[in-house]
Amino acid sequence: MGRVTAYTPGQVAEETGFSLDTLRYYERIGLLEPIERNAAGQRRFSDGDVGWLGMIRCLRDTGMSIAEMLRFAELTREGEHTIRDRIALLAAHDRAVEDQIAALRQKQGAIQRKIQYYRDVLAIPDALYACEDERAS
Amino acid sequence: MGRVTAYTPGQVAEETGFSLDTLRYYERIGLLEPIERNAAGQRRFSDGDVGWLGMIRCLRDTGMSIAEMLRFAELTREGEHTIRDRIALLAAHDRAVEDQIAALRQKQGAIQRKIQYYRDVLAIPDALYACEDERAS
DNA sequence: GTGGCACCTGGAGTCGGCTCCAGGTCAAGC
DNA sequence: GCTTGACCTGGAGCCGACTCCAGGTGCCAC
Structure with a gap:
C-alpha cells in the first residue's frame, strides 16, 4: 500500500466506462497522451x-466532438499559458450545454402535450371506435 | 386562397429545417408515408x-433513433387502437429526455467546477509561472 | 509444460444518419 | 426554342466514433 498507483487497462475500462478499444483509440488519436508501459509493453x-x-x-457526454476535445487536449499539453484559452473553451461549451438543455426542455414540452392529446382522445366516450374495440379479440 | 394547401419540397425544407435529401430519405425508409405527387411526379x-x-x-432533436421513430410511425399507421402503445412509447421517451437533462446538468456542474478551478489557478499571485511569462515574447 | 487470460498491434469493418452525384423531366420566362 | 431552376431517380459516398479481428506475447495456476 502507498506506492504510486497504476491501473491496468481492464481496471480503467471498468472505472471510466470506456471500452478497451476506445481507450486504445483515444490514445492513438492523441486524446490521451502516450500511456506508460510495463516491462511487457502493457499499458x-x-x-x-x-x-x-x-x-x-x-x-463527451455533454456532446463535445472529438475534434474539440482534441483541441482541449492540445491546449492542456501546451502548458500553463493556455489556461485562459481553456477557460474560454469550457465556458463556450458550458453555454452550449445550457442551450442544449433549454432546447430539450422545450421539445419535451411538445412531447408531453402530444401525450396529453392522446390521453384526451382516449378519454372521449368514443362511440366511433367502440365497434373496432368490440371486433378486437 | 382557401384551397387545400400543398407545399413544395423546397417550402417544407424551409419550414421544417430538414434538407431536401433528408425529406426524400425519410420517405424512402418509411418514416414518412408516400408523399402525394403532382402531374409531373413532384412531391x-x-x-x-x-x-x-x-x-x-x-x-429526433430529443435523441430518438430512427429505428424508434419508425416504430412510432408504424403504430400511427396502424390506427386508433395503437394509441395506448403510442402513449407508452412517448412516455418512455419523455422519461429518457428527463434523464438526459439530469445527466447534462450533472456533467455541466463538473465542467463549471473545472472552469472555477482554472480561474483560481489564474488568481493565485503566480510567482512560479512569472518567469515563463517573462520569457514569452 | 500447458492452458487460460489479459493484454498487444495494425488495419479493416460497422453503424447511424445522412449527403452527394449523374443524368433526366418539366414549366415558366425571355 | 432555349435557358434556368426546382424538382426527379437509384445508387454510391461520407463522416464520426467507435468496434472487431487475426495473429502474437507474457505470466500465472495447475
Whole structure:
C-alpha cells in the first residue's frame, strides 16, 4: 500500500466506462497522451490519466466532438499559458450545454402535450371506435 | 386562397429545417408515408405531412433513433387502437429526455467546477509561472 | 509444460444518419 | 426554342466514433 498507483487497462475500462478499444483509440488519436508501459509493453494508467479520462467522459457526454476535445487536449499539453484559452473553451461549451438543455426542455414540452392529446382522445366516450374495440379479440 | 394547401419540397425544407435529401430519405425508409405527387411526379406535401415532420423533428432533436421513430410511425399507421402503445412509447421517451437533462446538468456542474478551478489557478499571485511569462515574447 | 487470460498491434469493418452525384423531366420566362 | 431552376431517380459516398479481428506475447495456476 502507498506506492504510486497504476491501473491496468481492464481496471480503467471498468472505472471510466470506456471500452478497451476506445481507450486504445483515444490514445492513438492523441486524446490521451502516450500511456506508460510495463516491462511487457502493457499499458499502466496513472491517476492523472484516469482523471483526464473523467474529464473526457464529461465533455463527451455533454456532446463535445472529438475534434474539440482534441483541441482541449492540445491546449492542456501546451502548458500553463493556455489556461485562459481553456477557460474560454469550457465556458463556450458550458453555454452550449445550457442551450442544449433549454432546447430539450422545450421539445419535451411538445412531447408531453402530444401525450396529453392522446390521453384526451382516449378519454372521449368514443362511440366511433367502440365497434373496432368490440371486433378486437 | 382557401384551397387545400400543398407545399413544395423546397417550402417544407424551409419550414421544417430538414434538407431536401433528408425529406426524400425519410420517405424512402418509411418514416414518412408516400408523399402525394403532382402531374409531373413532384412531391406536394400536405399540412398533415408537415405536422408529422414537426413531430419527427421533436423526437429526433430529443435523441430518438430512427429505428424508434419508425416504430412510432408504424403504430400511427396502424390506427386508433395503437394509441395506448403510442402513449407508452412517448412516455418512455419523455422519461429518457428527463434523464438526459439530469445527466447534462450533472456533467455541466463538473465542467463549471473545472472552469472555477482554472480561474483560481489564474488568481493565485503566480510567482512560479512569472518567469515563463517573462520569457514569452 | 500447458492452458487460460489479459493484454498487444495494425488495419479493416460497422453503424447511424445522412449527403452527394449523374443524368433526366418539366414549366415558366425571355 | 432555349435557358434556368426546382424538382426527379437509384445508387454510391461520407463522416464520426467507435468496434472487431487475426495473429502474437507474457505470466500465472495447475
